[in-house]
Amino acid sequence: MKTVMFGGSISSRTSLLFVLLVCTAYFRFSSAFIDGLVPNGNFELAPKMSDMKGTVVVGRYAIPKWEISGFVEYIKSGQKQGDMILVVPEGAYAVRLGNEASIKQRLPVTRGMYYSITFSAARTCAQEEKLNVSVAPEWGVLPMQTMYSSNGWDSYAWAFQAKSNVAEIVIHNPGVEEDPACGPLIDSVAIRALYPPRPSGMNLIRNGDFEEGPYIFPNTSWGVLIPPNIEDDHSPLPGWMVESLKAVKYIDLAHFSVPEGKRAVELVAGKESAIAQVVRTVAGTDYVLSFAIGDASNYCEGSMIVEAFAGRDTVKVPYESRGKGGYKRAILRFKAASERTRLMFFSTFYTMRNDSSLCGPVVDDVKVLVAHRA
């Protein structure tokens, strides 16, 4: 929460009243910023029985707080599909989006600010599934092809910059499967305002400690995926790009081990899971890139290597993980070749947990400092 500061001393009743008024205005204004589930974001408020045909929702406004279109099913946890039992991550209900179906909701936001949306989704059929998440005029297609967690549910983040004071969030299944009952389940839609950090002090990296990022559900233990092909200016992980084919996982101290602060990144898909950032440098100057590598204390065991790049320089840092948490620090000295130096991290190997879910080394506390002359 931000603090509001007032200049001068407050002695008279009028100024106290003024403060109260300003505070009320401030809190009303900031009510758009409350991080967490959007109204009925976990779909626990059910449609009326008269708005349902079996599990299919009939009527645009049948699900409280949402507007739907196309084949949308209202799913109760424990419901069966073929021989599969559908489990819902939060509460007892979720929705399923059939071919070309969508759900949307309008939220008050502040024009110009950045926001990240987090939601949980599960694939239900073997086919390739994806979701188009949009807040006009921006959109992103998130692939659901790879499952990262073992229970079928993953949480995904997507960010946008508000172009007006209302954001209409749309989650759309652009798929055209033969079976309309195929199509991902959606649960727990949340939003968080992002405060993109600037380089602080001598450190040239923005958000090198990964403390600023998307909303993580307090009740889910599988982190949040930052999807592939995320560009700099609209990253749910401010400052960082995900340019690889696969996602990286954003993890928190409440559910994992993190080397520094409360949040970090787990490189879950080997060389296909990379994060990058471009920093401003002075050609010919010597710099030191430093970072922490560890494991998330999630039973991800084995020999790991993180490869770090700074321009043309590179270092491979081995880490022996026993899956119980822990980290070490590493550095890469480099001489900048131009005014911009690209930094990148990926994991050399693919690692899996004993439940066959993807996992890997954790990277945190990234700094780039000008090297001191000896």
Ligand SMILES: *[C@@H]1O[C@H](CO)[C@@H](O)[C@H](O)[C@H]1NC(C)=O
């Ligand atoms: C995603 O949705 C947006 C908004 O409806 C649309 O403009 C865009 O073309 C869609 N993208 C794809 C690839 O379907």
Ligand SMILES: *[C@@H]1O[C@H](CO)[C@@H](O)[C@H](O)[C@H]1NC(C)=O
């Ligand atoms: C998270 O779990 C706790 C304990 O099980 C529960 O009381 C709380 O309502 C849950 N929070 C959400 C947002 O579901």
Ligand SMILES: *[C@@H]1O[C@H](CO)[C@@H](O)[C@H](O)[C@H]1NC(C)=O
């Ligand atoms: C994975 O390892 C953990 C810790 O050793 C253990 O508790 C769990 O039962 C194992 N799971 C499987 C599927 O082997």
